[in-house]
Amino acid sequence: MDGRLLADVLVGGVAAGAVYALMALGLVLIYKTTEIVNFGHGDMATVCTFVAYAVAVQMGAPLAVAVVLSLVCAALLGALVEWGIFRVARTRHATVLSLVVATLGVALVLNGAVGVVWGHDVKTFPFLWTGPPVRVGAALLPVDQVLNLAVGVLLAAALYGFFRYTVPGIAMRATISNQAAAHLVGIPVDRMFALSWAIGSALGALAGILAAPVLYLEPNRMVDLLLKGFAAAVLGGMDSLPGAPVGGVVLGVLENLAGAYGSLELKASLAFLLIVIALALRPQGLMGTYRHRRV
Amino acid sequence: MRNPWAWSLALGAVLLPAVVPGYGLYVLTLGLIFAAAAIGLNLLTGQAGQVSMGHAGFMGIGAYTSALLSLRFAFPLALSIPLAAVGAAVVGLALGVPALRLSGPYLAVATLGFGTFVSQFLLKWESLTGGYMGLKPHRLLWTSAIPEDWQLYYFTVAILAGLSWLALRVERSRLGRAMVAVRDAEWVAQASGIDPVRTKLAAFALSAGYAGLAGALQAHVVGFISPSDFSLQASIFLLSAVVIGGLASVPGAVVGAVALTVGFQALSGVRDLRSILYGGAMVLVVMFFPGGLWRLRLNGLFTRKPVAVVWRRSRATGP
Numbered sequence: 375m376d377g378r379l380l381a382d383v384l385v386g387g388v389a390a391g392a393v394y395a396l397m398a399l400g401l402v403l404i405y406k407t408t409e410i411v412n413f414g415h416g417d418m419a420t421v422c423t424f425v426a427y428a429v430a431v432q433m434g435a436p437l438a439v440a441v442v443l444s445l446v447c448a449a450l451l452g453a454l455v456e457w458g459i460f461r462v463a464r465t466r467h468a469t470v471l472s473l474v475v476a477t478l479g480v481a482l483v484l485n486g487a488v489g490v491v492w493g494h495d496v497k498t499f500p501f502l503w504t505g506p507p508v509r510v511g512a513a514l515l516p517v518d519q520v521l522n523l524a525v526g527v528l529l530a531a532a533l534y535g536f537f538r539y540t541v542p543g544i545a546m547r548a549t550i551s552n553q554a555a556a557h558l559v560g561i562p563v564d565r566m567f568a569l570s571w572a573i574g575s576a577l578g579a580l581a582g583i584l585a586a587p588v589l590y591l592e593p594n595r596m597v598d599l600l601l602k603g604f605a606a607a608v609l610g611g612m613d614s615l616p617g618a619p620v621g622g623v624v625l626g627v628l629e630n631l632a633g634a635y636g637s638l639e640l641k642a643s644l645a646f647l648l649i650v651i652a653l654a655l656r657p658q659g660l661m662g663t664y665r666h667r668r669v
Numbered sequence: 670m671r672n673p674w675a676w677s678l679a680l681g682a683v684l685l686p687a688v689v690p691g692y693g694l695y696v697l698t699l700g701l702i703f704a705a706a707a708i709g710l711n712l713l714t715g716q717a718g719q720v721s722m723g724h725a726g727f728m729g730i731g732a733y734t735s736a737l738l739s740l741r742f743a744f745p746l747a748l749s750i751p752l753a754a755v756g757a758a759v760v761g762l763a764l765g766v767p768a769l770r771l772s773g774p775y776l777a778v779a780t781l782g783f784g785t786f787v788s789q790f791l792l793k794w795e796s797l798t799g800g801y802m803g804l805k806p807h808r809l810l811w812t813s814a815i816p817e818d819w820q821l822y823y824f825t826v827a828i829l830a831g832l833s834w835l836a837l838r839v840e841r842s843r844l845g846r847a848m849v850a851v852r853d854a855e856w857v858a859q860a861s862g863i864d865p866v867r868t869k870l871a872a873f874a875l876s877a878g879y880a881g882l883a884g885a886l887q888a889h890v891v892g893f894i895s896p897s898d899f900s901l902q903a904s905i906f907l908l909s910a911v912v913i914g915g916l917a918s919v920p921g922a923v924v925g926a927v928a929l930t931v932g933f934q935a936l937s938g939v940r941d942l943r944s945i946l947y948g949g950a951m952v953l954v955v956m957f958f959p960g961g962l963w964r965l966r967l968n969g970l971f972t973r974k975p976v977a978v979v980w981r982r983s984r985a986t987g988p
Contacts (some may be wrong), residue, residue, distance in 0.1 A: 410776040413905075459952055468959040471720060474777070475912040476955040478905055482948025488942035597901075601785070608778045646782030650767065653779050657770040 381512035383634045384627055389519035391619075391626025392526030396581035397603025398610065398618035399533065400574035405612055406550050407570035410460065410473050414480035416600030418455075418575050419582035420593060421484050422448040424492050426583055426589055427499055437502060441583055445576045452575025453568040455480055461564060488593040496595075499586035522584050529577070530619055537615070546570060578603075603647040609652050611662020620661055675920050682826050686819040694818040700930030701825045702886045707910045707922040708836045709879020714908070715917035717872035718846060718852030719768065720777045724880050724907050729791055729899030731757040731881025732888040733798055736806035739889075745807060750885040757881020758874045765873030769866060784904045791896040803895030806888040819892055828886065829923070832879065837918045839875065848872055849917075879973025880907075906933075913954050915961025924963050 395417065404412045412418075422444045430440035459480065463473055505517045517525075536543040548556040549566040557563050581603070582596060589595050602625065610621025625645060632644045652660065686694055710724045735753035738744040744752070764783055771779055791798045798804065808815060809824065816824075839845045847868045850858035855865050888894045906929065914925020929947075936943035954962065 376697070396786070405774060411777060459956060463956045463959065466956070466959050468955055469916075470773075471714070472912050472955045472959055475909055476722075476952050478909060479948040479951030479955070482944045484948075486941040486944025486946075486948065489944065499982065601781075604778050608775060612774050646785055649782050650779055653771055653775055654767045657775060659775070 378512060379421055379634070380513055382514060383630045385510050385513035386519060387630035388623050389523045389626070390517060390630060391606070391623035392522045392608040393581050393585050393599070393622075394602045394625055395526055395622025396577050396584070396608035398622050399529075399601055399615065400577035400581070402610075402612060402615055402618045403570050403577070403609045404574040405607075406454070406615070407546065408460065410472050410477060411612075412477045412574070413474065413600075414455070414477040414484065415574075415603065416580045416596040417481040417488070418448065418451055418518065419578040419599070420596045421451065421488055422575075422579035423499070423582035423586050423591060423596075424488055426579075427586075428499060430500060431497075437500060441502070444579055444583060448576040448579035452571035452573075455575075456568045456571040459640050461567070476507045479629040488565030493592070494593060497591040499583075499591050502583070515666035518584075518587060519544075522567075525580065525584060526619065526622075529580070533615070542566075542569060544600055551555040602645055605649050608649055608659055611659030614659065614661040615662060617659055617661030621659070624660070675972045678920065678923075679830075686822060691818040694822045696931055696934045697927065698818070698822045698825045698890060699887070699934075700927035701822075701829045701923075702883050702890065703907065703910065703930050704923040704926035705829055705832050705886065706880040706883035707907055707914070707926040708832055708919055709876040710907050711906050711911045711914075711917065711919065711922040712836060712839065712848070712879070713872050714911060715922075716840065716852065717848035717869060719869060719872060720773075720780065720908075722777050722781040722908060723787070723903075723904050724780075724876075725899040725903035726784040726787035727761060727877040727880035728884030728887065728903065729894075730760055731838070731884030731898070732806075732894045732899065733791060733804070733884075734881070735885035736804045736888045736894060737797065739807050740804065746807065746889055748844035750882065750889070753885035754878045754882035755774075757884070758878035761877020761881075762776045762870055762874040764877070765870045768873065770870055773986065777873045778924070781901065784899075784901055788896045791899070798896070801895065803893055804888075805893055809889045825886065828882075832882070833919050833923065836879075836909070838918065844871055848874070901906055909951055913951060915963035918961065918963050921961050921963030925961065928962070946985075 378432045397419070401412055404415075405581075425447045426440040426444035429435045429443050430437050433610055459476060460473060461502060463476060463643070468476075483602065501518050503517055503521045507514045507516050508520045510520065510523075537547055538544075545556070546566050546569060548559070548561055549563050553563055581599065585596075585599055589599070603622075606621035606625045607618055608621070609625060610617025610619070628648060629644055656662075685697065706724065706728055709727075710721060713719050713721055713724075725939025731753040734756045735746070735749040738749035738752060739746055750773070764780070768776055770781060792800055794800075809821065847858065847863045850863055851865045851868050858868075859865055884899070887898070907926075910925035910929045911922050912925070913929065914923070932947070932950075933943070936946065958964070960985065
């Protein structure tokens with residue numbers, strides 16, 4: 375294989391990984407603050423992508439408006455799920471496992487609702503940005519992948535800034551590291567939970583919108599993206615925010631390599647093979663910290 | 670079985686064919702088969718605290734093992750079904766080894782990967798498994814005629830009764846108590862002489878064996894299997910059955926599995942609505958009855974004793 379193709383494959387993998395990373399970031403953020411593994415993440419993203427579809431395609435509004443509205447919807451939905459369901463369940467001493475099962479319930483409800491409102495036929499979603507392929511280093515990239523890459527990098531930087539320099543960001547980190555202490559110094563822990571659900575859900579919606587032009591839109595289309603997001607999150611370390619983009623990019627690149635030099639069938643199951651191998655070697659993920667069991 | 674509800678359930682199960690029509694019995698039979706797998710998953714997840722999101726994979730292994738043994742090698746079903754359970758248990762043991770190091774979300778994702786791998790594998794190895802087209806295993810036959818729905822029903826009830834009895838015995842055995850100890854405080858268990866490795870491996874093997882047996886039964890009762898019967902959806906279905914029924918409770922697993930299966934079939938005409946009702950029910954049960962349906966206060970009708978809620982986070986703190 376020549377170097378040009380290899381460069382295409384590598385950069386393309388990074389761009390694909392950027393979308394996985396967005397999905398993974400949302401999952402990790404929610405897991406870190408609330409200990410809930412959100413299996414509803416894919417369907418929440420689907421609902422919000424459909425909202426963008428409704429605004430942009432069905433109502434003919436500009437795409438930028440649709441994206442903003444969709445992200446606002448996502449944040450509201452995330453906060454609503456936390457306030458309406460998990461806060462109540464926690465006060466009744468629900469176990470973490472049953473909370474996770476509740477996220478499966480949320481996923482089912484949203485999936486059914488999307489089916490009722492928008493039906494099951496496959497819809498096309500417009501590309502956010504169209505144009506000729508762009509040269510990135512030695513590689514030639516389709517312009518939508520350049521956008522994925524740019525959004526991924528910008529958001530990673532924005533999240534870093536949020537957690538490093540803003541008051542809510544620091545409060546959220548305090549909540550993550552010690553809930554009781556955070557509560558004692560006056561941080562509204564409940565609201566931090568809702569905030570992390572809102573941000574996580576919006577990140578998922580953004581991943582959905584970026585992936586939708588390629589995947590097309592249909593109620594069950596995001597399952598694959600959700601699984602890839604999980605793979606990336608676990609690979610990077612479920613409790614590590616910087617781990618999520620690392621896991622996403624590693625997954626995207628390896629997947630693309632497998633697709634180019636192996637077979638496309640391999641590409642599909644590679645994600646999980648990779649997880650099992652990675653977890654066997656490093657049970658806490660690439661960048662996660664080993665947590666001693668709380669007693 | 671001190672619990673009067675358990676007795677009423679058993680009695681109801683025996684008398685049911687008198688009032689339920691043929692197709693209803695068939696659906697109940699399917700529910701009872703799922704219940705067998707749910708009891709197994711409950712031993713692993715409820716009792717030993719190890720989440721599995723790929724348990725339908727074991728059902729698939731059991732179903733295809735028994736189907737292929739009987740179709741290709743003309744094994745009698747009385748031999749191929751138990752062998753399917755053993756095969757699944759061996760795979761469960763093998764999966765248990767890497768799973769020993771994992772917990773929480775990592776274990777969930779790893780087992781989910783296992784389940785996805787099994788259904789992909791069944792799909793891709795067409796020469797053996799028939800791929801999408803699936804297999805048509807022999808129906809359960811003990812006479813020359815195709816068995817009636819009520820015969821299959823009683824057959825499944827009998828097997829499930831045996832499996833429940835075994836699970837209840839295990840629950841109260843040294844192994845069962847060791848599982849609870851490992852679930853609640855692994856290092857405390859270790860300090861008091863319990864081997865967590867052996868306990869977890871035993872839980873994995875036993876639980877996979879139950880699921881394998883259920884899969885084999887499903888293959889020979891339905892008479893058709895395909896990889897999509899054992900997909901991620903089926904695994905999630907099993908896990909929700911266990912949680913909705915009530916974790917760490919054998920009758921809870923049965924109630925959850927039967928209720929979910931009957932509801933699932935009854936609403937199969939209105940898929941989207943079914944998803945909404947199902948998901949809504951799951952959320953509401955977790956919100957308002959965290960102990961599951963089986964631990965509803967209905968028990969108070971017979972006894973005044975408060976109902977213990979297992980599987981709360983251990984309150985014990987400090988070494």
